Amino acid sequence: MDLRRLHLLLELSRLGTMRAVADVHGTTTSGVSQQLASLAEEVGARLIEPDGRRVRLTPAGLRLADHAVTILAAVDAARRDLDPDSVPSGTLRVGGFETAIRASLLPAVERLSTTHELIRVELSEYEPLEAFELLESDDLDLALTYDYNTAPLPPSALLESMRLWTIPWGLGVPSSDPTGPVRLLDYAEHRWIVNSRNTADEEVIRGLCALEGFSPNVVHRIDSLDLVEHMIGKGYGVGLLPLHRSTSDAIRISEFASSHDVLMTVYALTRKGRSNWPPLKAMVGALRAVATQDVL
CATH class of the missing domain: 3.40.190.10 (Periplasmic binding protein-like II)
Structure with a gap:
């Protein structure tokens, strides 16, 4: 359905005469008539009928004009929404x-x-x-x-x-463990905590541990970093945490002693x-x- 023709029909319902519609759109009455005739052919219904020396909308034309209000408003809203220079909404x-x-x-x-x-x-x-x-x-x-x-x-x-942004990660260990950068080999016999819904940190851990010659004993799979921290503090295992994360006194996050930095972007x-x-x-x-x- 041609939106310009639909707009002309709506204008006719508001202005009342072909002449008024033609003046608003800078065209001729015959041009408006031809466009409305094409619209009637598109929808398969008679839209206008003679009314003395003028025309008026048929019941079908009135119903389509009512629809035109909603249709044209929706199109205008879509154009504003998609316009890169419009107000974001x-x-x-x-x-x-x-x-x-x-x-x-x-x-x-x-x-x-x-x-x-x-x-x-x-x-x-x-x-x-x-x-x-x-x-x-x-x-x-x-x-x-x-x-x-x-x-x-x-x-x-x-x-x-x-x-x-990018942040460095370290190994979360109980605060009772020795201070300073951690050697992964010292945790070869520990249980490990990894993410349950993403394999990335497990890949990091397994890759780093492989460089030290062992395979980590992955036991727990936890999403929440708060819960990972809590479990480390309670002695359930060790795991990756952001290096500069504020933590409880029960744990410490240490850099790796190896030269393999872990950076999350x-x-x-x-x-x-x-x-x-x-x-x-x-x-x-x-x-x-x-x-x-x-x-x-």
Whole structure:
């Protein structure tokens, strides 16, 4: 259905005469008549009928004019929504892992609430592999993911990424253990804690331990870093934690004695071609500001 013709029909319902519609659109009455005749052919119904020396809308024409109000308003809203220069508005579906939600997403959402009040953000917690799948199926608009320098996790060709921040990781051990950089070989007989929904940290641990000549005894699989910390303090095992994380007195996070640094990098991911959508562009800007000011 031709939207211009639909607009002419709506104008006729409001202005009452072909002449008035023609004057508004800078055309002739015969031009308006031809366009409305084509619209009637498109929809398969008679839309106008003679009314003395004028015309009026038929019942079908009146119903279509009513629909035209909603249709044209929806089209205008869609154009404004997709215009990269329009005021950002709408619902933004964002996913991320717990640390990124705390450190980046929540501060960014708070920032947006004061600068872009028309954006509504829906937050969900996902590990990277889950987020990749949801982005590819268009069930998320933006996701925060991570990988390690020793276990890279490149996204698919459908996605594009932006680096936000990088932090070093160390080994969380009970505070009663000797201080100083840790030798992994000293923990060859310990139980190990890894993530339950992402294999990246387990790959890092197994790779580092292999360099020391042993295979770690992975026993526990836990997502929450708070719970990992708690379990380390209670003697359930050791595991990777951010090196500069504030912890309880029960544990300590130590650098590795080897020269193999463990660095985790956090990324913001979107589907390719979506970065100019105003709400997404605003969120990425807020994430950049948070990463620059509050994380790094």
